[in-house]
Amino acid sequence: MKLDDDYPSTAFLCNLSVFELNRKQGIGRELMQNAFAVARKHARSYAEIQVDKMKDWLVAWYQTLGFDITVIGKDEYTMFKVL
Numbered sequence: 001m002k003l004d005d006d007y008p009s010t011a012f013l014c015n016l017s018v019f020e021l022n023r024k025q026g027i028g029r030e031l032m033q034n035a036f037a038v039a040r041k042h043a044r045s046y047a048e049i050q051v052d053k054m055k056d057w058l059v060a061w062y063q064t065l066g067f068d069i070t071v072i073g074k075d076e077y078t079m080f081k082v083l
Contacts (some may be wrong), residue, residue: 001035003042011039011083013049032065035081047081 001013013035018028039047049067053058053076059069062079073077 001038003039003044009044010046010048011035011042011044013047014050015080028061029065040083045083047083050076051079052076 004010004012010022011033014030016031016035018031021044027048036047048069048070049062051062053059053073059077065081067079067081069077069079
């Protein structure tokens with residue numbers, strides 16, 4: 001997670017992953033809930049993440065966590081969530 005002083009209301013989530021063998025066990029959801037808790041602790045109101053456009057399954061998973069696509073880039077989506 002990156003907490004940038006230039007964007008004091010947003011937590012930028014990056015390089016989050018769960019090994020394929022460990023998926024579908026709630027680990028990713030727990031990881032994200034912990035990231036949200038840390039962001040709130042640092043008075044962040046929003047979370048932002050960039051997701052590879054080729055990973056439709058991952059985009060859909062982030063949407064189950066409340067993220068919405070806010071920017072469509074050439075190779076990735078920027079997704080945003082109100083915390």
